[in-house]
Amino acid sequence: MNHIIEAHRYIENAREILKDKANKEDGFYQDKKYVKMAGNTAYNGVLVALDGYFGIKKKGRKNVEWYKEELGKTDKKILNSFLIVYNALHLDMGYDGLPSIVISNEGLKHAENIIHWVEMKQELVNA
Numbered sequence: 001m002n003h004i005i006e007a008h009r010y011i012e013n014a015r016e017i018l019k020d021k022a023n024k025e026d027g028f029y030q031d032k033k034y035v036k037m038a039g040n041t042a043y044n045g046v047l048v049a050l051d052g053y054f055g056i057k058k059k060g061r062k063n064v065e066w067y068k069e070e071l072g073k074t075d076k077k078i079l080n081s082f083l084i085v086y087n088a089l090h091l092d093m094g095y096d097g098l099p100s101i102v103i104s105n106e107g108l109k110h111a112e113n114i115i116h117w118v119e120m121k122q123e124l125v126n127a
Contacts, residue, residue, distance in 0.1 A: 003053075004049060004119050028100060038104070039090065045115070
């Protein structure tokens with residue numbers, strides 16, 4: 001379950017980047033550079049958890065469509081969370097540097113939801 005610990009660490013790092021460096025003011029972050037960094041960090045944390053769940057061990061990640069397809073076969077609710085994470089953390093924050101605190105909080109909430117889901121699924125397997 002090292003991937004779960006690692007995934008949580010990524011999320012915590014993303015939160016620290018936003019808190020300490022993105023300069024929160026009037027409901028928005030002021031520094032796009034750190035918004036992008038935090039979004040990419042959190043998104044990668046989700047991928048770490050999912051890679052562990054799906055047993056991906058080799059270097060490099062699968063295409064986002066692969067994750068969508070696999071999650072769609074597994075759990076539609078988690079697929080919906082993944083779609084929110086992909087759009088909010090990866091695209092809106094990671095690429096565009098969208099400074100919305102509301103969007104970042106929603107993305108991080110769903111990221112934690114996915115990591116928790118992976119954790120619960122693996123506890124059932126290991127029980």
